[in-house]
Amino acid sequence: MQHTPETRRGKWVGLPALFVAFFRLGVMSFGGGTAGWLYREIVERRRWINDKEFLSGAALGRLVPGSSGVNLTVQVGQQLRGGAGAATAVLALLSGPLAIVLALAAAYDGVGQSHVLHAVLDGVAAAAIGLTFATGLKLVQFNRASAGPLAVTIATVLCVGVLRWPMIPVVLCIAPVSIGLALLDRRGRNV
Amino acid sequence: MSEELRTLLALTLVFAPLSLLSIGGGAALLAEIEHQSVAVHAWTTQREFADLFAISRAAPGPGTMLSTLIGWKVAGFAGALTATALPPLVTSGLWRGAALGPLARLALAFGGGAWARSHRLRIDTGGRRRRAARIARRARCLGRGGAVGGLDIVPSESPSARALLGWRSGVRLGRRARSVVT
Numbered sequence: 552m553q554h555t556p557e558t559r560r561g562k563w564v565g566l567p568a569l570f571v572a573f574f575r576l577g578v579m580s581f582g583g584g585t586a587g588w589l590y591r592e593i594v595e596r597r598r599w600i601n602d603k604e605f606l607s608g609a610a611l612g613r614l615v616p617g618s619s620g621v622n623l624t625v626q627v628g629q630q631l632r633g634g635a636g637a638a639t640a641v642l643a644l645l646s647g648p649l650a651i652v653l654a655l656a657a658a659y660d661g662v663g664q665s666h667v668l669h670a671v672l673d674g675v676a677a678a679a680i681g682l683t684f685a686t687g688l689k690l691v692q693f694n695r696a697s698a699g700p701l702a703v704t705i706a707t708v709l710c711v712g713v714l715r716w717p718m719i720p721v722v723l724c725i726a727p728v729s730i731g732l733a734l735l736d737r738r739g740r741n742v
Numbered sequence: 743m744s745e746e747l748r749t750l751l752a753l754t755l756v757f758a759p760l761s762l763l764s765i766g767g768g769a770a771l772l773a774e775i776e777h778q779s780v781a782v783h784a785w786t787t788q789r790e791f792a793d794l795f796a797i798s799r800a801a802p803g804p805g806t807m808l809s810t811l812i813g814w815k816v817a818g819f820a821g822a823l824t825a826t827a828l829p830p831l832v833t834s835g836l837w838r839g840a841a842l843g844p845l846a847r848l849a850l851a852f853g854g855g856a857w858a859r860s861h862r863l864r865i866d867t868g869g870r871r872r873r874a875a876r877i878a879r880r881a882r883c884l885g886r887g888g889a890v891g892g893l894d895i896v897p898s899e900s901p902s903a904r905a906l907l908g909w910r911s912g913v914r915l916g917r918r919a920r921s922v923v924t
Contacts, residue, residue: 616764652810718771
């Protein structure tokens, strides 16, 4: 297999350097696009990991539950410095945003019920909801989806979004159906 | 004090299971987080939730800050820390292949296959690369490895992982698989 180990394990990344890099990353990554920023910062600028490692980390990060950016960070930290590296990286990634968000929240509490503030927040929320909605639409892939997956999607939206049923039981019921449909679909295509 | 602990426990019980469901990103959880914090636990009003959501999106960070804000609103700094630290702890527990390792692999094998294949990514969950590569190659040699083709889930040498790989490829990989092909 093409796993030519171009491992430059000689590259020793100190924990402080790791912390600084991921702290910067956390503070810079607006809008949740952590993976893109991480690529620029860690792969292109510092060359701590290579493209292949980044890609497999990103793939795993998407597949395993949790925020994909945080997962990727755990993965990279783990690769560079083991468990301590993973813990350092996550701590660094989250501490900056945590401080900023808490400062904003404290300010929000201090200002209280001002009309201007509510107007501003409403505007931001509307934009954020639009972005989230757009992401969802993009993920559905209307051009490729067949009836089964679409039905599953719509059923989930109805149950959780409209009927307001609790999400965990809904997912536990729908996920097996969805997986079964996907298996049937694949079998049909393979034959 | 015990009141506060109870609140922290409630936060944990809401966010820990949710973080296990957030495959592919946290946006899918918004509706449920809203439901839990407004209707079920009355941690925030509808209005406050919208405001906190806006703040969490306007700030930098990897998009997990909404739970931080709710934690902060409910139980101050301790709440914020709990709600922030929890998801990474839960999911990195998954990663490290500790108690829940097989679960993560299962999720990978089932849910991830199609996505990874469509992106032509090779997934390597660590472990012995060369041996796993041999297993994958054997599956391909037998001519039925198409299903493994785009996606080499390369697990460790654990029997369950090998069985999973074999099942996906339509090939039964015996214990001696690793010594058959070089």
